[in-house]
Amino acid sequence: MPQELRAVDWTGSSLALIDQTALPHRTETREIRDVDGLVDAIQRLVVRGAPAIGAAGAYGVALALLQGEREGWSAEETQAAVARVRAARPTAVNLMVCVDRVMARFDEGLDAVLAEAAAVQREDVEANRAMGAYGADWLVKKVGVVDRPLRVLTHCNTGALATAGWGTALGVIRELHARGLVEVVYADETRPLLQGSRLTAWELVQEGIPHYVQADGAAAGTILRGEVDAAIVGADRIAANGDTANKVGTVGVALACADAGIPFLVAAPTTTVDLATATGADIHIELRGEDEILEWSGVRTAPAESRGHNPAFDVTPGRLVTGLVTERGVLEISVGELPAHHLR
Template sequence: MRRTVDWADGAVVIIDQVALPGAYRTLELRTVDDLVGAIQRLAVRGAPALGAAGALGVALAAFAGDNVQAEAERLATARPTAVNLRWGVTRALGKLGEGPEAVLAEALAMLDEDEHLNRTASGHAADVVLRETTRRPLRLLSHCNAGHLATVGWGTALGVVWHLHERGLVESVLVDETRPLLQGSRLTAWELAQAGVPYRVQPDSAAALAMSRGLVDCVLVGADRIAANGDVANKIGTYGLAIAAAHHGVPFVVVAPESTVDASIATGADIEIEERRPSELTRFGDARIAPDGAEVFNPAFDVTPAALITAVVTENGVRTPQPTS
């Protein structure tokens, strides 16, 4: 698979994730407006991929000669929960004084780093999974999409599956369908099928039952922001999944690059939670599935307390949470 986010002929090139699994296509984004729109409609998504896209967006603005600082802020706030987006924008912006080519070079360096960092983080996490479990081969549970599509290449939580599958240690993966836009059943299932890994899609609400029946040896998830104390913001439903895992004694492992750690945030209570459009819940395609005028609560993320997490793993290994004062 090509890179999820790349640069070619003066444009940001992305795999269009809202088209999958029905169609595999790429989009060329030549303006900051185009990129912001793609980020907000989830055509490009996943914390590491957003960091790379944000950096390349700064390069777009720099070459266009726009008000780069203002355009960078638009990019950084296009989705508020994932810290990697602002991290990528800030890192690229730091090269602005050296000219547009330097901004682009920094962004491209981030692309090159991404796959190495995620391979390393997921390799560390695979070792954690093997230490925390006894059954072989493993039955794993995945929530949302934390694979190749959520990064520039390889993946975070799903990268663990690739490591273990290469060693013949994966029996199957249970894939939560995952709101918003069913990113598990559309994207994670597609990636697993491409890789030849056995899987089953399930509704999010079936995860606790699967654990109670002994069908899950370990839960693997990514992260969009990690607070200093180890609380983790991830796709909506992760918190409930962690509660069920704790009740059933199932290890719960979070995998993310260090850039997802926000040391300025003491606890998860300080993390802004994005809310999505009501129509994502009230409509299915062109059909209305809720009454006219129905009020909607549609958060895209939730926060899982550190106490419910077996390990948070980055390219530097297992992180030690910093206690709040």
């Protein structure tokens, strides 16, 4: 990209968020000045992607402090407002981790809170750059193809839009592309809100990376026909046994990769790893509104009597994950618990 995207940016008194509901047709920035606005932006996916939500939540502590000063809140009222930000999206653990980290400096005042939030943002970019290099090195070795660039598949959006900068899974793809090692990317459209076709494809265009957008239902067939060398996805929460929550549809990609015998790589910072969650069965799966899948552009597409089942995420069992890349390197997962020393 000519200039690195900043999906989350602190202006000095407010949060500037790229409105990801408007892309790819319009590039708009929303200024967020209060807690209600931030909670709404997180829940409506104006800002989305686990690391980006974490960065927004970190600055949300500062927003709450500033709003509390304007409106005369007590410390308890300000802390309650921060708790609303922390709970805005329950599946992505990064939001909770980053809010808690910044809240540890709450009693030191606004300057300390802002310094910690800025550190959260800076460290995420650094982590993404590191995992991009580690992931690219590992994939080239794992795939074992030396005479041509790679064909990779990704699901949902995991680029600069989903993070503080650079990207997780898409960051690995960007690193491969910089080395001349990407033939084509298959970007799943990612229902129900089309983060793949709206956001990932938009980022790939900015980078000049060849790609196809495909229906989620096409992914398994593309893999089993031998048209993909590896799949790379992100994560919203990783349990202690390696089970991984990611955007709904991910588990089907993992199953197809296992059957085809190709790598399924999860790219996520260590803030996404939740060692307090034993298995994927303990991960809360957010259910979104029915209209997102019963309607299209405000027009009802299902019978009036139909109900909608709209989980935002699914859980991929750890046994299907070939490797987990964090800023510390690549861990090849075996069934059981993740080694804590690698992740913390």
